[in-house]
Amino acid sequence: MEFIGKAGWAAPRLKDAALSLDKLREGYLEMILAMRTLYQKCKLVHGDLSEYNILYFEGHLYIIDVSQAVDLDHPHALDFLKEDCKHVSVFFKKHGVAVMTVRELFDFIVDPTIGDDSIDSYLEEVQENIVARGNISVEDEIADSVFVQSYIPKTLGEVKNVEEDVIRITSGKDTEDMYYKTITGLKEALSKVKSLPGQEQLHSQDAIMNHAEVSPIHQDVYSNSHESESVSEAECVSDSDSGSESESDSQTDENGENFSDRKRKGSSSESMVQATIDKRAARKENKKKVKEEKREARKTKMPKAVKKKAVQKGKKKLARSHKTR
DSSP: OOOOOEEEEEOBTTTOOOOHHHHHHHHHHHHHHHHHHHTTOOEEEOOOOOOTEEEETTTTEEOOOOOGHHHHESSTHHHHHHHHHHHHHHHHTTTTTTOOOOHHHHHHHTTTTOOOHHHHHHHHHHHHHHHHOOOOOHHHHHHHHHHHSSOOOGGGGGOOOOHHHHHHHHTTTTOOTTTHHHHHTHHHHHHHTTTSSSHTTTTOHHHHHHHHOOHHHHHHHHHHHHHHHHHHHHHHHHHHHTTTOOOHHHBOOSSSBBBBHHHHHHHHHHHHHHHHHHHHHHHHHHHHHHHHHHHHHHHHHHOOHHHHHHHHHHHHHHHHHHHEE
């Protein structure tokens, strides 16, 4: 612990510090960088960040009450982070600073693809976009409100229909409501897919998953799918060596793609989906088993009233024994 102040006088809260617009702009930049550092390096979310928990001292901002912060494994960590982004943005916007939207700030904090050496260029680009659009519109405010109240998966393992979302990405459909793109790494994968020629985008689902930050569950799924794909490829090679490869498999379509390759890709996708279904079924079966065990335990459990009487009876016996002594 360290006292933040001078000559026994505590540094003022940001709420009470009378700062010029230039100082507020500097403070905003310093604060969003501190929020990113707290998330990326310390693996923490403050959870109650606002002008009341920020001190201003000698030209810098200091975050206090960090002891209440939660780690990233907390089930509501991202909800707390969205609220922190909202409070910080509202304060600085109210004092005339051109700020990011809540979603832009959230994405900047959680984006794992922004390196330390590229933060400055990233923020310069964001600043240019803020100046170009001017004040935040009513539509942007509504979009932020929806974003703050929306559920955001931390990993692809928490996404219900990740395969459908990947199809949306590769087909060029609107993905603005896909809030988990940045935190899972799909945003970077999407940009790489868009830079590919049109024909290659049709077969870029595996590339998207490889570039995204896949959860352990999905890593197992995809590794299993690739193993099955490798097995099918080995079988095809064996068949070709023995001269038993069918004529239809050796044919190619007008784009030069072998039909057998397309079959292998189809079987890979099917095995991926099947593996996901099997895991969900296993989790469901485990939950059912736990519930049954608890139900059986309750059958032999002593009722509270009986237990209370037994405790009182024991106390009375103990008291009588003390009296007889």
